[in-house]
Amino acid sequence: MCGRPCARSSEPAVVTPEFRGTLGSANERESSRVYAIVRCGGRQEKVALDDVVTVDKLDGKAGSSITLTALLVVDGDRVISDPAEVGRYQVTADIVGDAAGPKINMIQYKNKTGYRRRLGHRQRYTQVRITGIGTETKPKAKTQATAKATAKAEED
Secondary structure: OOOOOOOOOOOOOEOOHHHOEEOOOHHHHHHOOEEEEEEEOOEEEEEEOOOEEEEEOOOOOOOOEEEEEEEEEEEOOEEEOOHHHHOOEEEEEEEEEEEEEEEEEEEEEEOOOOEEEEEEEEEEEEEEEEEEEEEOOOOOHHHHHHHHHHHHHHHO
């Protein structure tokens, strides 16, 4: 560290950009063999089951469930990156609560004119807990075509 006072807060709900991503010890993350890379809020995060991940602010209340888009799934020694196969997988998560990043203070000053402005910004985040990584159970295209054909046969 540089020895100057830090802008980090000691509150548990405050997350600084250095600590974005999965929480927990390295041993806990290495013991889980199934993980996924998901897209959320314009960023990509590596998630495993029961991880708490901090992402950009999402709509929804604490306790509600969301589905994240999987870009890559690793199941043991099998790596699934084909878009057709990855599309069958879904990552479900529950919203734990809201969080806020550190306060960023900006000062604008122009010499000899008396122009001074003080601005501040605090980024809002949402913490989510990953509850499941697996294949979704939607009917295949062949099954849908068969259902349409039987419906058409019943009409005749």
